[in-house]
Amino acid sequence: AQRVTQPEKLLSVFKGAPVELKCNYSYSGSPELFWYVQYSRQRLQLLLRHISRESIKGFTADLNKGETSFHLKKPFAQEEDSAMYYCALRDSGGSNYKLTFGKGTLLTVNP
Amino acid sequence: EADIYQTPRYLVIGTGKKITLECSQTMGHDKMYWYQQDPGMELHLIHYSYGVNSTEKGDLSSESTVSRIRTEHFPLTLESARPSHTSQYLCASQTGGFSYEQYFGPGTRLTVT
Numbered sequence: 001a002q003r004v005t006q007p008e009k010l011l012s013v014f015k016g017a018p019v020e021l022k023c024n025y026s027y028s029g030s031p032e033l034f035w036y037v038q039y040s041r042q043r044l045q046l047l048l049r050h051i052s053r054e055s056i057k058g059f060t061a062d063l064n065k066g067e068t069s070f071h072l073k074k075p076f077a078q079e080e081d082s083a084m085y086y087c088a089l090r091d092s093g094g095s096n097y098k099l100t101f102g103k104g105t106l107l108t109v110n111p
Numbered sequence: 112e113a114d115i116y117q118t119p120r121y122l123v124i125g126t127g128k129k130i131t132l133e134c135s136q137t138m139g140h141d142k143m144y145w146y147q148q149d150p151g152m153e154l155h156l157i158h159y160s161y162g163v164n165s166t167e168k169g170d171l172s173s174e175s176t177v178s179r180i181r182t183e184h185f186p187l188t189l190e191s192a193r194p195s196h197t198s199q200y201l202c203a204s205q206t207g208g209f210s211y212e213q214y215f216g217p218g219t220r221l222t223v224t
Contacts, residue, residue: 034211034212043218044201049211049212086154097205098156098159098169099156101154104153104154
């Protein structure tokens with residue numbers, strides 16, 4: 001069964017410091033990985049997806065199939081980055097469109 | 112404006128009552144989902160639908176039921192609410208093609224007393 005692990009429930013950094021939110025997955029096929037973000041009092045929304053290989057709000061994430069990881073990184077954290085971050089995986093085979101979410105990491109960026 | 116709507120946003124109700132949480136989307140998406148978000152903020156898929164008259168149970172067992180009679184409407188019903196049903200319920204719809212992005216509604220915070 002596919003599984004997404006976010007080992008840190010809480011992560012606290014200072015403004016301007018680098019930040020890395022860890023995500024590991026277990027899946028035997030070819031996964032699609034996503035990062036979703038939920039800011040305070042806002043809706044859960046897509047931040048980025050691995051197939052796009054894009055940088056959103058300064059965040060990047062690289063899929064490492066060897067280490068089965070999809071860590072989210074930003075070189076200089078900002079206070080507005082404080083939010084709940086979820087890593088998610090989609091089974092790319094067949095007609096399965098469901099996402100499996102990790103338990104989430106609450107990022108706090110201190111001034 | 113294309114969006115996904117959930118009503119009510121907040122609901123406090125007594126044990127044993129029947130409740131329906133509404134979810135509607137004007138995005139033209141075929142796929143819709145219900146998630147339960149626990150106090151620790153973990154998301155659990157409880158129901159999903161890939162189209163009209165198609166519904167499936169999710170990964171987390173739930174006493175709720177859903178229906179999908181119209182593409183844009185995906186209500187969730189609890190026949191007899193219990194305190195254990197107290198939670199945040201999120202509805203989502205999904206694009207097709209190669210995006211697979213899920214769009215989430217604002218959520219319904221349910222409290223059963």
